[in-house]
Amino acid sequence: MNTVGTPLLWGGFAVVVAIMLAIDLLLQGVVGHMA
Known part of the structure; x- marks a missing residue:
């Protein structure tokens, strides 16, 4: 792992x-709207 990571x-x-x-x-959002 000599690289930070590939794009x-x-x-x-x-x-x-x-x-x-x-x-x-x-x-x-759905649960909050239904509650």
């Missing part, structure tokens, strides 16, 4: 995190 790896990681955050916010 592709960071890009994929960012996409996964963004999707997880979006789903979390969406679920919280």
Whole structure:
């Protein structure tokens, strides 16, 4: 591991995190609206 990381790896990681955050916010919004 002499490299910090490939742009592709960071890009994929960012996409996964963004999707997880979006789903979390969406679920919280739905639950908050229904409550």
